[in-house]
Amino acid sequence: MAKVNNLICVSDLHCGCQLGLCPAGSVKLDDGGLYMPSKLQGKMWGMWEEFWDEWVPMVCRGEPFAVVVNGDTTDGVHHNSVTQITHNLTVQARIAEEVLKPVVEKCEGRFYMVRGTEAHVGSSGMAEEQLAKTLGAIPDDKGNYAR
Numbered sequence: 015m016a017k018v019n020n021l022i023c024v025s026d027l028h029c030g031c032q033l034g035l036c037p038a039g040s041v042k043l044d045d046g047g048l049y050m051p052s053k054l055q056g057k058m059w060g061m062w063e064e065f066w067d068e069w070v071p072m073v074c075r076g077e078p079f080a081v082v083v084n085g086d087t088t089d090g091v092h093h094n095s096v097t098q099i100t101h102n103l104t105v106q107a108r109i110a111e112e113v114l115k116p117v118v119e120k121c122e123g124r125f126y127m128v129r130g131t132e133a134h135v136g137s138s139g140m141a142e143e144q145l146a147k148t149l150g151a152i153p154d155d156k157g158n159y160a161r
Contacts, residue, residue: 018124020074025084028134029113030106032097034089035062037112041099049099062113066120081121083114085130088141092134107145118149127151127160 028034032052038059041049051059070079088106089098100106118125127146129139139160146159153159 018078018080020077020079021082022070022074022079022121023082023084025128026086026130027083027110027113028086028089029110030099030103031089031095032099035059035113036099036109041105041109043100044102044105066117070120078124079121080124080126081117082126082128083117084128085139085142086134087114087127087130087145088135090134090141103141107141107148110145111148114145114149123150123152125149125151129160 029036033054035058036049036051036055038051038056041051043049087110088103089095090103090106091098091101098106099109127142127149129135129142132139135141142160143158151159154161
């Protein structure tokens, strides 16, 4: 693995929330319906793409980089909130996977995930542990994919 002098850290994507990060296009819901991102989500998605396509290569000077996602990748079902796209956590995880898969490719697998708060990602960060494993995050010395 190439020497890495650059670390990019992002957090609190809250995929699955109507106010969280959502890819362009549509999200297929478990009942067969579709969720269309809001105008705000479209703006955030454009900024997300600009961040990874322009800003990260510029600040890393084209050098290799590692990525840390610092928790709360999904929104979960929390605090009596009604802003979720769906309460189906599998759909929320699928959204987060679609958002993060290109990031894992850009950092060439130098990808780490930190567990977020229980309110968003479940007891012991179970939603992020599964997502981190699916995305191929680098595990810790105990074999956990999300730290």
